[in-house]
Amino acid sequence: MRHLTPRELDAWLRDSDAPAPQLLDVREAWEFERCHLERSQHIPMAALPLRLDELSPERDVVVICHHGARSFQSAVFLENRGFAAVHNLTGGIHAWAADIDPAMPRY
DSSP states (O other), X not given: OEEEOHHHHHHHHHOTTSOOOEEEEOSOHHHHHHOOOTTEEEOOGGXXXXXGGGSOTTSOEEEEOSSSHHHHHHHHHXXXXXXXXXXXXXXXXXXXXXXXXXXXXXX
């Protein structure tokens, strides 16, 4: 697993030559509704074992939560299920709002 800072993820998403990663948001529905990254797919952490078929194990997956703990646990789960390129967003959506998008709602 690789840990990405919000700045590293932002640069990756802006790089038109790089293949876009799957953005997996594992927060609860109310959290996702409050704020999320554009193009992110919402699968709450508790539902992840039942919805693995919605993700491609061959593509890079960036896992996102509020501060990084749930995304870390989910990233470990994905690695244990054969996902080859899993990344954890360090500091989660909270750090993204602080470092990249100050207009994003926080909670």
